[in-house]
Amino acid sequence: MSILTILEFPDERLRKIAKPVNNIDNSLQTLIDDMLETMYHSGGIGLAATQVNVHLRLLVIDTSEEKNAPLCLMNPEITSKDGEFEYKEGCLSVPESYEKITRPGHIIVKGLDRNGAEIEIEANDLLSTCIQHEIDHLNGKLFVDYLSPLKRQRIKTKLEKMHRLEGK
């Protein structure tokens, strides 16, 4: 298993549209395990393949307290959404910035599990928010896109400064 490098805003590769997964082979299983390890290692609750520069429609999530309930979803599609839920979101690709975002609070999503079996998940509140946030990544969208241009620019400037200091 390995820890993967996470792309950070404003990296343009975070804007790529991911392609559907169509073969579930051993290298894909390794990628899923590495994404889970990377998410747990970073203290995250969700990670999309786009964030590790793999442009496939694949995401991993674990919103459990005990960090013992990994969820892998491939080719996700939201089939219904309603209600509203506000949460102070963060993102492993936007370190140290957290902002309140309102999204539908109840969704139904279908997709494939890591073995290619069809699954349907009904999600509320935090899980619903997390699934929508991760699907946004697969479409090249970031939570900062929901903020005002001024707030987004401040975050961009802060991260560019951090990256310069880190020599990235």
Ligand code: QAP
């Ligand atoms: C997306 O985000 C999410 O800035 C997952 O320094 C967030 O796991 C979905 C993290 C909130 C729903 C609600 C962020 C870790 C983790 C940071 C994350 C940081 C360290 C973010």
Ligand code: CO
């Ligand atoms: Co994110």
